[in-house]
Amino acid sequence: MSGITSLSGRSLVEGAAVGPLLYADVGLSFWGGVDPFSGEVIDRHHPLSGECLAGRILAIPSGRGSCTGSSVLMELISNGHAPAALVLAEADEILTLGVLVAQTLFERSLPVLCIGKEAFAGLRGKAFASVNGTHLGLFDALPADTDAPSHREVHVEDSSNGIELTEDDRALLDGHHGKAAQVAMQIVLRMAQLQGAVQLIDINQAHIDGCIYTGPASLRFAQQLVEWGAKVRVPTTLNSISVDQRRWRELGIDPALGVPASALGDAYMAMGAQLSFTCAPYLLDSAPKAGEQIVWAESNAVVYANSVLGARTLKYPDYLDICIALTGRAPLIGCHLESQRKARLHIELPPLADLDDAFYPLLGYHVGALAGSRIPLVSGLEQHHPDLDHLKAFGAAFATTSAAPLFHIAGVTPEALDPASVLDGPVTVIKVSLKDLLTSWHELNSACDPRVDVVSLGNPHFSLSEFAHLAGLCQGRHRHPDVVLAITCGRAVLEQAREAGHIAVLEAFGATLVTDTCWCMLGEPVIPPSAQNLMTNSGKYAHYAPGLVGRKVHFASLAECVDAACSATASGRLPLWLQTAVSLENYAHV
Incomplete structure (x- = not known):
């Protein structure tokens, strides 16, 4: 057959698949970038926007963005909308972990192959591909006698080969601390092997991102752990969940989301996690100190812990976070090591x-x-x-x-x-x-119409100092009657802001306060169905909102957001620090 190319790489998850090749040279965050129920790429900034992943060999350099990508991939595998295989330039722990958990929970899988950056660049323009273990075949047309294998049942082997284990590690692995801890240790060790770790370390605390509801599989996973008697072994906080657990009915959230999303939060608390429900755990009194070995998921929290606090954590995928919390042990790899920072x-x-x-x-x-x-x-x-x-x-x-x-x-x-x-x-x-x-x-400012319907603040969750700044901007003013201004925050910070007097000012302004959840999980009716344009000071939400809620975005400073909340109009002014760039650009076109 003409046009056949054969490559080899490192198999992260064994398996075989064949199908059309879907290639991009930009990493993809599955959470916020892929619809977990259909497999459509919804990241409107990504070159694959609008493409469907189901049944295709997806070739991307790596994942990026949210730790919840593992949960989305697990949902896709469980509901039949996953890619046939993943081909990566670099090993990606978040996506690989999603496949490993699907193996454990659903006995379904897909192959994951890492081929390196140089070989990956050669995939551009190829039409079809096959993955078989460590081998990648590229074709101009599919062989006539080739049928794409469906996701099939797999037998998961657990091994500790090459990893130093303590007596307590072996007790966990042998099931002496219960089924949940045993399965958790098996998953920890499988990831340690893939990462090339030779030993595990004790961790002091965990922050769980897997409490975000991505679909039935995410709830099934947590409830299965509870049924197996799961109990965390270290202090553990919970990320934002998908609804305000106390007020989701009052906010008009559909019970089809509200009930399972709230139940998911309850399941993790049943394992012994604290009721924190914040994507900014670094604002809690339990925030780690410099040099402390921790296991945090939620991408912004991981980055803040490592960079600003000087703590030590990897960018842990959803589900590996709770597995480590249940064992108290993590692979000694990556940013846990001084040399890797x-x-x-x-x-x-x-x-x-x-x-x-x-x-x-x-x-x-x-x-x-x-x-x-x-x-x-x-x-x-x-x-x-x-x-x-x-x-x-x-x-x-x-x-x-x-x-x-x-x-x-x-x-x-x-x-x-x-x-x-x-x-x-x-x-x-x-x-x-x-x-x-x-x-x-210009990328973050996707809205052309100056109208503003919703002002979105608190992604990540608002801090006490941000509340103070916002209250100063809102003092003596009132939002436009046609504009929703809503702020998401953690319960602990909300109470601090209330005691400081900031909440009274904001309520007089007409703001809506939402706890437990965050803007990346909020949709209608908190965002009115008639709303066309959002405004935010969050770079994260400006990126995700067009795909998540189908609205255009104005991105600007907090002061500009408050002005827009009062006038229902975005000024369109560039900040002073960018005006020089426009002047230079205009000059270049003269």
């Missing part, structure tokens, strides 16, 4: 002036896209002294477009106070211009 990418910023709070999420979004899976060092902010809210916004947007679990900012983040100490090996240098940032600004 170094930067291989150096981002140099241009001279900057007149920065507002929209700068930091925009920069995080831009740097994340440049970084991919590389840990970056950003230089040029030493004199601007970004505060914790700025770093929170930067990190959330960075984690949206990057697969890296850590960033360094020269002279700002704790490990980069001496920037030279975080650079290691061959380092790529990229100079970012204001014109580059203007391009990203």
